[in-house]
Amino acid sequence: MKFKNIIIMSAIIYLFTIFNVAFASETNVSTMMEFYSSSHNKYTNNPYGYEIILPNNLKLNEDIVSVKSRFESDDLVVEILYDNFYNTLDSTTTYNSYGNKGIERNEEFQITDEYNHNFNGIYGHIVLYERRKLKNEESDRNYYATISFSRTSKEVVTIFMKSSQPLYIEYIMQNFKFIEKSGQLKSDVVFEPVKKNFDKKTQEFYDKYFANNEKVDFGIFEPTFPTYAYRLQQLEGIFDYNFPVVLLYNTFSLPYKTDYMNKAKELGKVVEYTLYTTDIVDGKEKDITLDIIEGKYDEYLEQLAQSFNAHDFPVLFRLNNEMNGAWVLYSSYLVGKDTDLYIECWRYIYDKFQDYGVDNLIFVWNPNELSFPNFAYNNYLSYYPGNKYVDIVGLTAYNTGNYYYGEKWRSFSEAYDHFYFDYAARFKHPMMITEYSSSSTGGNKTEWFKDMFNTINKYDRIKLAVLWNGQDYDTSKPNKTVSRNYRLDLDESVIQVIKEGLQKYK
Missing domain, CATH: 3.40.1000.10 (Mog1/PsbP, alpha/beta/alpha sandwich)
Incomplete structure (x- = not known):
């Protein structure tokens, strides 16, 4: 009888719990x-x-x-x-x-x-x-x-x-x-970063440019840097501005670029180190998400961790950006529609660096402004690795111009309004524009930059914006043809308006 009473009470407690959950949810x-x-x-x-x-x-x-x-x-x-x-x-x-x-x-x-x-x-x-x-x-x-x-x-x-x-x-x-639709959906959670134990230099950089920054600072991507470091110095002279951050790219097919990183440090530049989880396998570029999780690249990660430790200077570590775009091999569109694998790979790399005592990496999580394909399973939020693993939320949107069919000229606000305010409501992290620029095709590039400098301060959570001084090419043409000219230093009027704009934020 005592055993029977226990069963009855357990059932009552279970049903009461279910009822409370259902009632709370319903109300x-x-x-x-x-x-x-x-x-x-x-x-x-x-x-x-x-x-x-x-x-x-x-x-x-x-x-x-x-x-x-x-x-x-x-x-x-x-x-x-x-x-x-x-x-x-x-x-x-x-x-x-x-x-x-x-x-x-x-x-x-x-x-x-x-x-x-x-x-x-x-x-x-x-x-x-x-x-x-x-x-x-x-x-x-x-x-x-x-x-x-x-x-x-x-x-x-x-x-x-x-x-x-x-x-x-x-x-x-x-x-x-x-069933018939009714009511409004509950709100999503708001994500916020976890305080990190950065080394002294990295903490000072984080505090200056993110935590305590009341303005916007600007970085730059110059494709010849640091092989021809004088080009960056020329740009800084032209624009009368010291860019504190430079952007570099790498994949698992290439080793840590010691000379590049040392040159950047020598010039006092913090590197936005962009790393893609791809490798060249049998002569073909391949996503290696599964191989990384399986431990096959542990030696590479150990060497990378040791290199970052030896660098002894802050690094903005941007891993697998634009993951919600079908053009990158690590997108869930190409990896089984399974965003968990992206997250598991991110956490695996993060934890490996923690195991080796790396304390100078500021992790930047950076979706594309739009998801391609724009299906729910590829939504950018599904790629979020977790509060512990993200220090900065990155934004990326270009004014691509209208060289390609379907593209259109967009002002800076048209490029950023639609997702900045969404991010600002969902994340408490500091933000940065990890790379951006305006094409020369389809509108007035000089006016675009003038408007950008007058507008960017309305996005008060953005603390750093990295200008992109390069070009995209139309690979469908037999001859080398520029499709999107993002160069900042070819047109005198563009140079002048960028110089004037940067002075406002010095």
């Missing part, structure tokens, strides 16, 4: 988790208009519920994503076709099946795929499924699953249905 927000059976719960999202039945051992995360609701256990992840393509060129048809092209382009992933299935009267488009299991990850979730449900030709809800075992979809998701 304060418009999503709700409630008891469905001994093994499953029902999750309701009223603003996006769906209900789903999922195993009750999955822990719910709604940190970025505007993008996705995430359910997780050690062996299984289920994410529910909503896409609305109204007022865009996309549709559920292009979503289902184009969305899988990236998987097909990555030899690390294999699509094993694709079909339509009837879930109690609603057809879902299912794609099953997998990759190798990582050797050092016992519960590596390497079996994938996406199930997309079209509400209309312009609306789709996608169930993304990944598991350490082959997926039994019908058990995991016992039911799914659309």
Whole structure:
């Protein structure tokens, strides 16, 4: 009898807990988790208009519920994503076709099946795929499924699953249905940085240019630096401005550029060290996210950590920027639609540097201004590695001009308003523009820069902006043809307006 009473009390406590969770959710927000059976719960999202039945051992995360609701256990992840393509060129048809092209382009992933299935009267488009299991990850979730449900030709809800075992979809998701939309979605969490134990020089740099900076300072990318360091010095003379930050790029196919870094330090320049997780394998550039997580590049990371320690000078460490753009090999579009792998790789590198005592790196997390493709699974927020791992939030938007079809001339405000204020509401981190400039094609470049210097101070969270003094080329032409001329030093009127603008911020 005593045992029976314990069972009854446990059941009452469980149902009371479920009721409280459901009641709190229903009164304060418009999503709700409630008891469905001994093994499953029902999750309701009223603003996006769906209900789903999922195993009750999955822990719910709604940190970025505007993008996705995430359910997780050690062996299984289920994410529910909503896409609305109204007022865009996309549709559920292009979503289902184009969305899988990236998987097909990555030899690390294999699509094993694709079909339509009837879930109690609603057809879902299912794609099953997998990759190798990582050797050092016992519960590596390497079996994938996406199930997309079209509400209309312009609306789709996608169930993304990944598991350490082959997926039994019908058990995991016992039911799914659309319901009438109602209410407003709860707010996403606001992310904020964790205080770091930087070395003295790095802390001083961080305090001067970020924590205590009440104005904007400017850095620069000069493609010949530091091989021809005099060119940077010429630019500083032309503009009468000392650029405290210079931008350099590197990949895992190249060693740490000791001479470059030493030259920058000699000139008192902090390097914005941009590193891509790519390598040349069998003569071809390849994303190495999985290999890094698996430990195959530990020796490279150890040497890199030792080099940063020996550098003994602040570094703005920008890892895998523009990750939400399909043009980079480490984008989830090309890596199994799985942003967890990007995050795991970022954290792996961060932790390795911590193990080797690196304390002069300021980690800069830098999405592209727009996501390509603009699908929920590729939303920039899904790539956020966590508060511990990000010191600065980077922004990137160029005025590309109108050389290519579909591009248009944009003012500085038109380029930055649409996402700066979104970032400012979501992050408490200091911000920087990691690289930017204006093309010469499609408008008045001189007036663009004049407007930029008059406008940039309205973005009060931006503390550093790195000008890009280079050119893009049209690779479709037989001869070398400049498509986007971002050079700052070719036109006298542009030079003069940049010089005048920089003086305001000295």
